[in-house]
Amino acid sequence: MNNDNPFSFLLPFPEVIPSRIDRHIKRHLSALKGQFFDTQAYDLLLSQQDQLIYEVYEIHRPEVAGELLLGISIVHPGKVGVEFFMTKGHFHTVLDTAEIYYVLKGEGFMVMETPEGNCAIEKLSPGRVLYVPPRWAHRSVCTSRQEDLVTFFAYPANAGHDYGTIEQRGFRKLILENKNGIEIIDNPNWLK
Ligand code: 6PG
Ligand code: NI
Numbered sequence: 001m002n003n004d005n006p007f008s009f010l011l012p013f014p015e016v017i018p019s020r021i022d023r024h025i026k027r028h029l030s031a032l033k034g035q036f037f038d039t040q041a042y043d044l045l046l047s048q049q050d051q052l053i054y055e056v057y058e059i060h061r062p063e064v065a066g067e068l069l070l071g072i073s074i075v076h077p078g079k080v081g082v083e084f085f086m087t088k089g090h091f092h093t094v095l096d097t098a099e100i101y102y103v104l105k106g107e108g109f110m111v112m113e114t115p116e117g118n119c120a121i122e123k124l125s126p127g128r129v130l131y132v133p134p135r136w137a138h139r140s141v142c143t144s145r146q147e148d149l150v151t152f153f154a155y156p157a158n159a160g161h162d163y164g165t166i167e168q169r170g171f172r173k174l175i176l177e178n179k180n181g182i183e184i185i186d187n188p189n190w191l192k
Helices: 039-048 164-169
Strands: 023-028 052-059 068-075 099-105 108-113 119-124 129-132 137-142 149-156 173-178 181-186
Touching: 068 137, 108 129, 108 173, 119 173, 137 149, 137 164
Parallel strands: none
Antiparallel strands: 023 052, 052 068, 068 149, 099 129, 099 149, 108 119, 108 137, 173 181
């Protein structure tokens, strides 16, 4: 396919699966080992089934400065213990690269932090546009009981993904469910 020509594709509702897909990523529970704080609940859930937690549909471009990568991220509803299903989360390897998210369906939060430890949490609901500035790691969390959290994203094609830093201790903030609804807590892993 000639990369130089303009192109368009459809995001048909209600499925919101792009009409053009270059890569379909499926992340199962086993891919998030060590990310959920209740390891007993995690082990029990995994022993029952390696559930599909989220999916990404990517539209590829040459991974060079000036190009943008885009796609759809779908986080399915569910919990590990009282912690909502979420993406792995990452910094961009090229730290000084931003990202835009547009929420198509569902409810949730974007958990974000910088290497210096600044934290931010933005509510995600249909029609909301989120700007993730350079240097902010980002993780999508689905807090709906039944509905997928579906976002359209775009970011610099040369950004890359640094999962390793997050895999060490996770994000500093966690999104849990309690009897009053949703609770944001400090990640015990960061308090040790
Ligand atoms: C990106 C985007 C986004 C993200 C997905 C899955 O940089 O590619 O932030 O597409 O990759 O939401 O999340 P993880 O990459 O953290 O698994
Ligand atoms: Ni990203």
